[in-house]
Amino acid sequence: MKDQPKDFWNERYNATEYVYGTSPNHFLKEQLGLSKPGNILLPAEGEGRNAVYAVKQGWNVTAFDSSGNAKKKALKLAGNENVKINYQVSDVLKFTTEERFDVLALIYAHFPKNIRQQAHQHLLQFLKPNGKVFFEAFAKEQLKNSSGGPKTKEMLFSVEEIQEEFSGLKFEFLEQRSILLDEGEFHKGEAEVIRFVATKNEQKQLQSNVK
Numbered sequence: 274m275k276d277q278p279k280d281f282w283n284e285r286y287n288a289t290e291y292v293y294g295t296s297p298n299h300f301l302k303e304q305l306g307l308s309k310p311g312n313i314l315l316p317a318e319g320e321g322r323n324a325v326y327a328v329k330q331g332w333n334v335t336a337f338d339s340s341g342n343a344k345k346k347a348l349k350l351a352g353n354e355n356v357k358i359n360y361q362v363s364d365v366l367k368f369t370t371e372e373r374f375d376v377l378a379l380i381y382a383h384f385p386k387n388i389r390q391q392a393h394q395h396l397l398q399f400l401k402p403n404g405k406v407f408f409e410a411f412a413k414e415q416l417k418n419s420s421g422g423p424k425t426k427e428m429l430f431s432v433e434e435i436q437e438e439f440s441g442l443k444f445e446f447l448e449q450r451s452i453l454l455d456e457g458e459f460h461k462g463e464a465e466v467i468r469f470v471a472t473k474n475e476q477k478q479l480q481s482n483v484k
Contacts, residue, residue, distance in 0.1 A: 286342035297326035311375030317382035321347025337361040390438040402475035412465045420462030442471035
């Protein structure tokens with residue numbers, strides 16, 4: 274979740290404990306289990322739980338976050354698990370790499386509303402043709418719950434917003450559902466989320482960028 278400034282996240286990730294746990298996100302774990310390992314990009318990766326899991330499953334991982342404290346904890350977790358991860362500190366719109374990815378995994382990556390669509394399209398350029406996007410984030414109806422997420426409606430997602438912001442993708446499925454979160458101190462309890470798996474259609478993606 275990235276709706277707050279860097280100082281907020283550096284303070285949160287300064288805690289000794291892993292505030293979102295050390296186990297991977299359940300949805301991401303499920304999707305990785307259905308996929309052939311390749312190159313995966315993990316924006317807003319936080320403390321490294323998903324990156325470390327992906328490496329252990331044979332994926333070549335590139336991760337980034339705006340928080341330096343997040344990187345420190347991620348590298349510590351990787352060391353504890355005897356794996357290495359490529360982890361950068363970067364704001365989303367400044368992130369760049371020569372690498373191209375088979376999977377872009379956006380797991381609770383709530384970027385500010387005023388840059389969100391731009392951020393999504395920026396990240397999609399690093400996805401290979403026919404690469405996949407795995408997405409899970411809080412829906413607007415999450416406001417009624419106390420299980421985590423931004424506290425302003427504009428920071429949350431609707432299905433219609435996702436269809437607009439990820440134009441150029443072919444959705445395998447796109448759904449809103451209630452789940453029970455158990456991901457550390459700040460993701461715990463009943464939650465309203467949106468999930469999707471989609472494939473990048475290079476021709477449509479190029480067309481969507483032509484105004």
